[in-house]
Amino acid sequence: MKEKTGKNILSGSEDLMLIVLIVGCVIFFTAMKPSFFSPGNFSSIARQIPEIGLFTLAMMIPMMVGGIDLSVIASANLGSILMTMYMNSHIEKGGENVPAVIVSILICAAVCIFVGFLNGLIVAVFRIPAMLVTLGMQMVTTGIALGITRGGTLSGYPESFTGIGNNAFLGIPNQFILFVIAAAALLVIMQKTSFGIKLRMYGSNAVATKFSGIDDISLLIRTHMLSGVYVAIAAVVMTSRLTSASAGAGANYLMRAILIAVLGGVDPNGGKGRVWGIIWALILFQCLATGLNLLRVNSYIVIALYGVILLLSVFVRTRRAA
Amino acid sequence: MGEKIVELRHVNKHYGGVHALRDVDFELRQGEIHCLIGQNGCGKSTMIKVISGIIDVDPGSEVFFDGTPVHRVSAAFAMNSGVRVIYQDLSLFPNLTVAENIAFDRHTDSSVRGVSWPAIRKKAADVMEMMRVSIDPESLVEELSIADRQLVAIARALATNARILIMDEPTSSLTRKEVNVLFSIVKDLREKGLTIMFVSHKLDEIIEIAERITVMRDGRIISTIDNSSVDEAELARMISGQAIFYHQDFPASGDKVVLEVRDLSRGSEYRDISFKLHEGEILGIIGLLGSGRTELATTIFGMNPQDSGQVILDGKELNLRSNRDAIAAGIAYVPEDRLLQGLVLNQNIQNNVVISVLNRLKGALGLINSGKCRRMTDDWISELSIRSAKPEIPASAMSGGNQQKIVIAKWLSTNPRVLILDQPTNGIDVAAKSTIYDLIRELAGKGMSIILISDEVPEIYYNCPKALLMHRGRIIKEIDCRAVSESEFSRETDFTPESGTGGTEGPPAGDSRSPNEPGNSEGGAV
Incomplete structure (x- = not known):
């Protein structure tokens, strides 16, 4: 009994801790730089959260089974390059062709989900750690993307596509709405589907879950494919906002996604992680990034600071688990 | 009888909801063979973990080594005090040779200096000679019989100045003949001044080897007695207490x-x-x-x-x-x-109960009906009278018996x-x-x-x-x-006699490499 209330307070306090840190951050940066507390700045934060947020969700899913996905950015770039090539070849410059845009988005989704499928298949069937498999996949997809683009940048999109990442609906950036829907969907998948329950159980104890009659191969493949879905959404948002596609886009998202996932309470050993925790961690991270930028803190120092935050949050998490 | 080498006073230990040790008073004396006996879950393993510094005891407990109070027994402290534990799984490195296994701990503590192979072989040979065991030091541990692996584990413990040798269920996978060999070696080591703590639940073996016997039940020490003053029947009574009433009462089985x-x-x-x-x-x-x-x-x-x-x-x-x-x-x-x-363990009871039947608990849109899950879990909790269980508590907070009932509930839901x-x-x-x-x-x-x-x-x-x-x-x-x-x-x-039955298969019997003279129980000290 004692245990139970302890756990509840703990998960509640994890959110609370992040919220307190967010408030602290806002107060600190406002005091240092009053322009931090302005509608313009908050709307810019709301515009930045979705991309990194979608990548973080894509990262969180395999982390829930004790894995990781280092290929998310590379896979998104390959998807976005092929998507762009399809649009370039089917839509004239300055023209508009909504069906072709939809087909190109589906191509991007197919690529990202297929990369996820391959990741899952190799992890599940050959029992190779996800870190190595997805690192290899990162190199494979980056290599292909570089080969296709010869290292260059592709562009040329119809307005129906660029609108996704640059327009707003009722004052709310489109990509923010997309992110909220995607996060809510993941919340439902994790809490209310048999897949989500199995995922958490498998992440906590793979052996017992197998003894319970769970098909771990199919579970792992589906895990990485679901991650691929979120990579695809992130790819579309990112390409649309940047109005370009290249093999090197979003390079610094990878480590940040891992950082935010851990900060948000995802246990790198698997079994533990909540969408809400991710959301609070995202807001905290973005406030911090924007604030440091406003204060014109040296960007190299900022990178070091991120590393300290990652180490600190791992430290706090593991101390609590013990 | 020798000095008190380890002493526990009023030692308590809680694990989550389980009170694993209750006010334990225990002493281990220099040069004795002390058997710790009791049923599974009585606290024997917890005792080992306390003495070897694997776990911390609850506040208020007192532990003494060589008569000196020890504030906190750490694994390193226990190691330095000469405590060596041989667990049931032996903790050997199957893909290393016998010599490497025996000398392993020696060349982990010698900082950066290179590994000296002749020294390793010499050490292994010395230890085995002291034990009067002849196992080829170059053979791989995975090729040995269980009995020989046991001896290698003992040799490994002895290679590093052991004073207290704790053996956890060392005979559980040995034949009678192999047990005899083990016992003769144990007695021999006692002659050489080693203190031996022997954990088992086999009464006949205990009576045969022990000088003093400590009986545990439900985390308590029931009694510590001299071996000469008890027989098997009395031990059995002390071990089981009145808590369990065995009776043959079989339900009638069908012919189908x-x-x-x-x-x-x-x-x-x-x-x-x-x-x-x-x-x-x-x-x-x-x-x-x-x-x-x-x-x-x-x-x-x-x-x-x-x-x-x-x-x-x-x-x-x-x-x-x-x-x-x-x-x-x-x-x-x-x-x-x-x-x-x-x-x-880290997940709640409900998930543990429903995991195998999730497909039957789907409602609208293929989503899991949490109401149904909860009802099903509640039903099993009352059906199997799983005390103090609630669907949302983690399984790790339950006691062993209730945990097992949760596993059984999981399977009963599949209608087997x-x-x-x-x-x-x-x-x-x-x-x-x-x-x-x-x-x-x-x-x-x-x-x-x-x-x-x-x-x-x-x-x-x-x-x-x-x-x-x-x-x-x-x-x-x-x-x-x-x-x-x-x-x-x-x-x-x-x-005992039929142990050769399955001789055509299984792990190598390893008789050729077994200790040379199984009968030499009372050898003089070197």
């Missing part, structure tokens, strides 16, 4: 054969296994660790495919590609290792026809044990067919009308428990 196993064989694990399981029958399989009992069970459960032979359920041969096929056919398996294989229980009362306290037995009987009374696998004589004798004796991968005897007394049953299942 539910499960039949025909000529099942798999590699070196088991061979030519055939038996029939009737409706409502509790069939016992008694065998030691490594006898092939678990391998056989996992084959019937679809997780360890046989090389040849058939598993037939209700007259139809099963082709099990995975345990999903077995579960669908109506076979359930409560695994041997509850904490690793049975439960997902055949329930296989592998060592179901491992690490479960005495009171909970009898509730598990009652539950098994009740299920059989309702027509469920049950296979009960165990190495505990009373567990099989009092629950199963018929028992199969498994040894080295074969069923070597079928015993009608109604026709024999418990002591006859116990003798029947002892492996």
Whole structure:
């Protein structure tokens, strides 16, 4: 009994801790730089959260089974390059062709989900750690993307596509709405589907879950494919906002996604992680990034600071688990 | 009798909701062979962990080493004090040689200096000579018999200035002959001044080897006595106390054969296994660790495919590609290792109960109906009277007996026809044990067919009308428990003369490498 209330307070306090840190951050940066507390700045934060947020969700899913996905950015770039090539070849410059845009988005989704499928298949069937498999996949997809683009940048999109990442609906950036829907969907998948329950159980104890009659191969493949879905959404948002596609886009998202996932309470050993925790961690991270930028803190120092935050949050998490 | 080398006073230890040690007073004296005895879950392993510094005791407990109070016994402190523990799994490196294993701890503590192979071989040879054991130092540990591995583990402990040697169930997978060898070596080491703490639940062996015996039950020390002043019957009474009342009261089993196993064989694990399981029958399989009992069970459960032979359920041969096929056919398996294989400890009870039947709990849009999950879990909690359980508490907060009931609830939700229980009362306290037995009987009374696998004589004798004796991968005897007394049953299942039965397969018997003179029990000190 004692245990139970302890756990509840703990998960509640994890959110609370992040919220307190967010408030602290806002107060600190406002005091240092009053322009931090302005509608313009908050709307810019709301515009930045979705991309990194979608990548973080894509990262969180395999982390829930004790894995990781280092290929998310590379896979998104390959998807976005092929998507762009399809649009370039089917839509004239300055023209508009909504069906072709939809087909190109589906191509991007197919690529990202297929990369996820391959990741899952190799992890599940050959029992190779996800870190190595997805690192290899990162190199494979980056290599292909570089080969296709010869290292260059592709562009040329119809307005129906660029609108996704640059327009707003009722004052709310489109990509923010997309992110909220995607996060809510993941919340439902994790809490209310048999897949989500199995995922958490498998992440906590793979052996017992197998003894319970769970098909771990199919579970792992589906895990990485679901991650691929979120990579695809992130790819579309990112390409649309940047109005370009290249093999090197979003390079610094990878480590940040891992950082935010851990900060948000995802246990790198698997079994533990909540969408809400991710959301609070995202807001905290973005406030911090924007604030440091406003204060014109040296960007190299900022990178070091991120590393300290990652180490600190791992430290706090593991101390609590013990 | 020597000085007190280790002393515990008023030691308590809580694990989550479990009170594992209750006000324990215990002393270990220089140069004695002290046996710690009690049933699974009585706190023996916790005692070992306290003395070897693996776990911290509750505040208020006092621990003394060599008469000096120790504020906190750390693993390093225990190591420096000469405490060496040989666990049941021996903790050896199977892919290293005997010499490397023996000298391992020596060349981990010598900083950066290179490894000296001649020194390692010399050390190994010296230790083995002191033990009067001849095992080829260059052979790989994985090629040795279990008995020889045991000796290597002892040698490894001795290679680093051991003063207190703690052995946890060292005889659980040894034949009688191998036990004799082990005991002669243990006595020899005592002569050389070593203090030995021997943990077991086998009474005859305890009586044979011990000087003093400490009996534990439910985390308490019942008594510490001189060996000369007790007999087996009295020990047995002290161990079980009045908490468990064994009685033969078998539900009547039907004539209908539910499960039949025909000529099942798999590699070196088991061979030519055939038996029939009737409706409502509790069939016992008694065998030691490594006898092939678990391998056989996992084959019937679809997780360890046989090389040849058939598993037939209700007259139809099963082709099990995975345990999903077995579960669908109506076979359930409560695994041997509850904490690793049975439960997902960090997850709540509800998820642990419903995990195998999630597909039946889907509602609108294919989403899981949490109301149904909760009701199902609540129903099992009251049906199996799982005390102080709530669906949302993590399984790790429950005691061993209640955890096992959660595993059983998981399988009962799948409506099995055949329930296989592998060592179901491992690490479960005495009171909970009898509730598990009652539950098994009740299920059989309702027509469920049950296979009960165990190495505990009373567990099989009092629950199963018929028992199969498994040894080295074969069923070597079928015993009608109604026709024999418990002591006859116990003798029947002892492996003294027939230990050579399964000589054609299994791990190498390793007689050629065994200790040279098994009989030299009373050697002079060097």
